[in-house]
Amino acid sequence: xxxxxxxxxxxxxxxxxxxxxxxxxxxxxxxxxxxxxxxxxxxxxxxxxxxxxxxxxxxxxxxxxxxxxxxxxxxxxxxxxxxxxxxxxxxxxxxxxxxxxxxxxxxxxxxxxxxxxxxxxxxxxxxxxxxxxxxxxxxxxxxxxxxxxxxxxxxxxxxxxxxxxxxxxxxxxxxxxxxxxxxxxxxxxxxxxxxxxxxxxxxxxxxxxxxxxxxxxxxx
Amino acid sequence: xxxxxxxxxxxxxxxxxxxxxxxxxxxxxxxxxxxxxxxxxxxxxxxxxxxxxxxxxxxxxxxxxxxxxxxxxxxxxxxxxxxxxxxxxxxxxxxxxxxxxxxxxxxxxxxxxxxxxxxxxxxxxxxxxxxxxxxxxxxxxxxxxxxxxxxxxxxxxxxxxxxxxxxxxxxxxxxxxxxxxxxxxxxxxxxxxxxxxxxxxxxxxxxxxxxxxxxxxxxx
Amino acid sequence: xxxxxxxxxxxxxxxxxxxxxxxxxxxxxxxxxxxxxxxxxxxxxxxxxxxxxxxxxxxxxxxxxxxxxxxxxxxxxxxxxxxxxxxxxxxxxxxxxxxxxxxxxxxxxxxxxxxxxxxxxxxxxxxxxxxxxxxxxxxxxxxxxxxxxxxxxxxxxxxxxxxxxxxxxxxxxxxxxxxxxxxxxxxxxxxxxxxxxxxxxxxxxxxxxxxxxxxxxxxx
Numbered sequence: 001x002x003x004x005x006x007x008x009x010x011x012x013x014x015x016x017x018x019x020x021x022x023x024x025x026x027x028x029x030x031x032x033x034x035x036x037x038x039x040x041x042x043x044x045x046x047x048x049x050x051x052x053x054x055x056x057x058x059x060x061x062x063x064x065x066x067x068x069x070x071x072x073x074x075x076x077x078x079x080x081x082x083x084x085x086x087x088x089x090x091x092x093x094x095x096x097x098x099x100x101x102x103x104x105x106x107x108x109x110x111x112x113x114x115x116x117x118x119x120x121x122x123x124x125x126x127x128x129x130x131x132x133x134x135x136x137x138x139x140x141x142x143x144x145x146x147x148x149x150x151x152x153x154x155x156x157x158x159x160x161x162x163x164x165x166x167x168x169x170x171x172x173x174x175x176x177x178x179x180x181x182x183x184x185x186x187x188x189x190x191x192x193x194x195x196x197x198x199x200x201x202x203x204x205x206x207x208x209x210x211x212x213x214x215x216x217x218x219x220x
Numbered sequence: 221x222x223x224x225x226x227x228x229x230x231x232x233x234x235x236x237x238x239x240x241x242x243x244x245x246x247x248x249x250x251x252x253x254x255x256x257x258x259x260x261x262x263x264x265x266x267x268x269x270x271x272x273x274x275x276x277x278x279x280x281x282x283x284x285x286x287x288x289x290x291x292x293x294x295x296x297x298x299x300x301x302x303x304x305x306x307x308x309x310x311x312x313x314x315x316x317x318x319x320x321x322x323x324x325x326x327x328x329x330x331x332x333x334x335x336x337x338x339x340x341x342x343x344x345x346x347x348x349x350x351x352x353x354x355x356x357x358x359x360x361x362x363x364x365x366x367x368x369x370x371x372x373x374x375x376x377x378x379x380x381x382x383x384x385x386x387x388x389x390x391x392x393x394x395x396x397x398x399x400x401x402x403x404x405x406x407x408x409x410x411x412x413x414x415x416x417x418x419x420x421x422x423x424x425x426x427x428x429x430x431x432x433x434x435x436x437x438x439x440x
Numbered sequence: 441x442x443x444x445x446x447x448x449x450x451x452x453x454x455x456x457x458x459x460x461x462x463x464x465x466x467x468x469x470x471x472x473x474x475x476x477x478x479x480x481x482x483x484x485x486x487x488x489x490x491x492x493x494x495x496x497x498x499x500x501x502x503x504x505x506x507x508x509x510x511x512x513x514x515x516x517x518x519x520x521x522x523x524x525x526x527x528x529x530x531x532x533x534x535x536x537x538x539x540x541x542x543x544x545x546x547x548x549x550x551x552x553x554x555x556x557x558x559x560x561x562x563x564x565x566x567x568x569x570x571x572x573x574x575x576x577x578x579x580x581x582x583x584x585x586x587x588x589x590x591x592x593x594x595x596x597x598x599x600x601x602x603x604x605x606x607x608x609x610x611x612x613x614x615x616x617x618x619x620x621x622x623x624x625x626x627x628x629x630x631x632x633x634x635x636x637x638x639x640x641x642x643x644x645x646x647x648x649x650x651x652x653x654x655x656x657x658x659x660x
Contacts, residue, residue: 149592383486
């Protein structure tokens with residue numbers, strides 16, 4: 001029994017560490033985009049922080065948890081600023097950063113979709129809405145990043161399977177919560193499933209389908 | 221008397237049906253824009269939902285009604301996703317969809333400007349602010365749609381009379397509420413007035429004026 | 441003693457006047473950008489109001505002060521609409537408006553970073569977060585303006601020292617609050633310091649550094 005408790009605590013710690021890994025990865029992705037868009041040092045710092053905390057802030061505003069967690073615990077912004085500082089001084093070429101960044105981002109995606117769903121459910125939202133907010137938590141930061149950087153949000157347009165793993169992880173978490181079966185273990189499994197699915201999608205180049213294209217484009 | 225009550229209930233039902241008609245129309249407009257921008261299936265679904273629920277979510281966040289109605293009642297998102305699925309599989313040419321879409325969108329505009337104003341007033345906002353939030357409810361979804369799709373919000377720039385009918389409908393509703401004269405009937409009249417004005421503007425090509433143009437453009 | 445109280449009241453009045461000066465300046469900057477982007481009269485009004493009130497609304501949503509101050513006190517929106525009307529009928533060339541606009545905007549920046557920090561601190565946020573929200577208050581309106589107008593937010597990308605003075609003013613205010621030394625006087629000093637720093641940056645062309653550029657651009 002006490003072995004299980006210890007293991008449970010270890011999983012809780014793993015979740016906190018994973019959370020910061022995700023924040024760091026999202027921060028790096030924001031800072032890298034800012035550098036590519038020729039933003040100044042302020043833009044790099046702001047884009048790193050907004051990417052890393054944007055999803056969670058959106059979720060907290062929607063469930064009425066004010067001030068949002070990211071404004072109460074300084075560790076989030078500090079981790080994102082660390083990522084920004086690293087990228088400001090050392091922004092290695094795309095071919096070096098691509099794989100580790102995708103992996104860290106995938107881990108963040110898996111963790112955020114679970115923790116986001118749990119937060120929302122604990123605030124009394126129905127399971128369906130909680131799952132939707134898990135997706136908002138996981139992909140919202142990237143949307144904020146892209147809107148601030150003036151590009152079309154990649155999650156909406158680039159055809160990669162990015163929101164779908166988050167949706168499945170969130171849905172699994174919501175089902176667990178709804179049936180009272182959510183524990184660190186089952187929640188961890190849901191998150192790991194999302195991460196594995198994301199990695200499989202990257203590895204096997206799975207694509208989200210596009211609608212059959214128009215023959216003639218209408219003016220937007 | 222009981223005839224009037226029955227009629228009142230019928231109006232209430234009409235309002236609910238109209239609400240979903242508006243949500244559906246806004247969902248279609250989001251999905252169509254996503255298809256035109258070559259978004260993938262995730263982008264189409266997200267843009268449909270955000271367009272249909274964005275205005276109401278913004279209003280609810282501002283008046284402190286958390287979680288927003290659109291996260292509590294699944295019917296909103298489900299209706300918008302239905303619109304997205306329809307457009308994903310069948311996106312007919314612009315000349316076929318244009319008129320029914322404009323009509324449904326106009327009905328949604330008229331209903332949302334009234335219901336948005338009422339929500340805000342019931343939360344204790346002064347009548348002027350309630351009217352402003354009615355406009356936010358009616359046009360906010362379209363602004364969210366255009367920002368996410370990476371185009372300039374059409375309500376700000378295309379010169380069509382779109383926000384003005386919403387403003388007049390909201391203002392009329394706020395005046396009714398302020399003087400204690402708001403009923404299903406008078407509110408329905410305010411909304412119908414906004415719809416009629418919107419249709420007249422489309423039919424007669426009424427335009428919102430632009431400022432006298434600069435002779436020489438300053439760099440933005 | 442009563443002289444000091446009178447002087448304190450005078451400072452309080454100066455703050456209110458300064459607040460409206462800032463709102464007016466931000467409103468003008470929004471309206472001018474809308475005119476340059478060829479927006480119609482609705483776009484000019486909306487952009488003026490969103491620029492003038494956007495930072496404060498963001499702050500209020502984050503600290504859970506709903507409805508936001510800008511929706512309770514009509515004077516904010518009215519001042520911004522006055523700015524919009526002025527620019528709609530009379531939008532003088534850039535060379536005439538540039539200097540007074542920069543000065544008014546700088547005064548607004550200094551006042552908003554202080555008042556934003558104070559609001560957040562009074563809502564129980566830790567001093568660090570309160571300072572962050574001071575910056576959000578001061579620069580948020582400009583970010584909303586640029587996103588709605590479809591341009592890259594100037595505070596992130598143009599290399600001007602704009603957020604840095606706001607950050608220093610907010611940080612100074614947060615330190616004062618944390619140590620119980622905040623008064624109209626010391627707060628006024630913090631704000632004046634931000635304004636002076638902003639003016640110095642404009643006058644001496646101080647720039648925020650960019651990251652060392654990539655040799656080869658990666659696709660965004």
